[in-house]
Amino acid sequence: MGAMSNVERAVSALRQMIFAGELPPGSDHLESELAEQLGMSRTPVREAALMLQAQGLVEMRPRRGIRISPVSATDMAEIYDILTELESLAAARAAQAQYSKSDLATLATAIRDMDAALAADDLRAWAEADDRFHRELVRLGRNARLSMVVSVMRDQVRRARATTLFMRPKPKQSNEDHRIVYQAIARGDVQTAHDTHHAHRQAARDMLVALLEKHQFHGL
Amino acid sequence: MGAMSNVERAVSALRQMIFAGELPPGSDHLESELAEQLGMSRTPVREAALMLQAQGLVEMRPRRGIRISPVSATDMAEIYDILTELESLAAARAAQAQYSKSDLATLATAIRDMDAALAADDLRAWAEADDRFHRELVRLGRNARLSMVVSVMRDQVRRARATTLFMRPKPKQSNEDHRIVYQAIARGDVQTAHDTHHAHRQAARDMLVALLEKHQFHGL
DNA sequence: GTATATGTTTATGTATACATTAATGTATGA
DNA sequence: TCATACATTAATGTATACATAAACATATAC
8 A cells, every 4th residue: 555665764754854954964873773763674774875875865884874964065066066057958958848838837836936935035935936946947858867866966955955045145036037947948948048047056056155155064 | 805895796796797788788687696696695786786776777676676777769868968068067167177287197198099099990999098088077077976977877878888889980070079178178268178078978969869769779 | 258356476675683893992011 | 101902892784584565377257
């Protein structure tokens, strides 16, 4: 029925704990501890940790336990550089694909939700809709591997957001950019879709890196 | 001494077998079979398979065994699209970094080796030097995550090369491109480095995809 | 002959036991 | 006091045993 293996349970539980900050960046955890917490044996925990390690969320170090990977300003710069290139390509491909208005409904909804969240000053809701927009954008680019890579990178960004979301300036220009990208895709303007999104992500990168550097989240 | 775990041994053995074609694309293998072949228990084989799965080399399907991932023309298009963007970024960053001639020695050597291999009509040697060039280029871009992603993608390309290397036209333009990229990096010409490499990879993509499509390597 | 239900097989998912080995603590000597 | 060698500890790496559940085959009904 609820055909979900313990490994899957462990993966999503650990992810949740990491994103919630319950397992703080840089902290170490024994396989046996985590296994007990999750009510299962070490085996599925180990396998889950291997998967999360492949996604850069944890590092398994011999005899030191499972370390929750820290995210430094440098890391964030690396990640955003990758996101910038790959998402821009996805935007270009989406524009090339000649999608109909109804194909783009999810994008449009996300944009409206961001507007609403911003008007209501609800940053959490904004971040959620922003995620939704970017995920859908990449999906429209129709490259399964690219989607995978981007989603792994976005996971790592998400972890820093607890820190950055309430320190960064209100994302006003951001919504403007999204709208331009959306319209470019709708009318098949490949260049504009690509370049606008590229600039959008690059701006976000510079802002976030500066923020993290300023607040000395270097090794955290 | 030779501190190498069975998991590591399993990973490199399986990689070798996959690249050598000993485990053909699309074939299925039981954990227990592989374990016996490698002279170890299922546990390290399973862990190795999980890692290779994260890199897209195999797929673990419940009760069907470990499947060696096939690489179709569509897959190749996806992979090259990613390689194109990320390697071009690396080229741009390398040009930005103002490397000295001696920093670029490895690149230069790779180019010379490609020339020599081409003159001697030794395609294997050419492919090896070509790999070396691209690996070094990415390294010079100084983005650890990007290097990782690119290396995973390149592994998948390598698997198709057994098929494509001797069917494709002689890589003559290729060497020309490499030289232009090298010179652009050496003089700090970011735009040329980026654009030339971008076009270089895109041309390779189109050629390879056409080749694979023609020879109906769709599901293989 | 087809389709459904039932039984059998068997590969995997998980738990557990054990071997290995790195890290820590202790003692000895200078 | 400090350094080195040794013993101890304990976490991981690996093997193994077993429960589970999917795939296959068989049989039965229509």
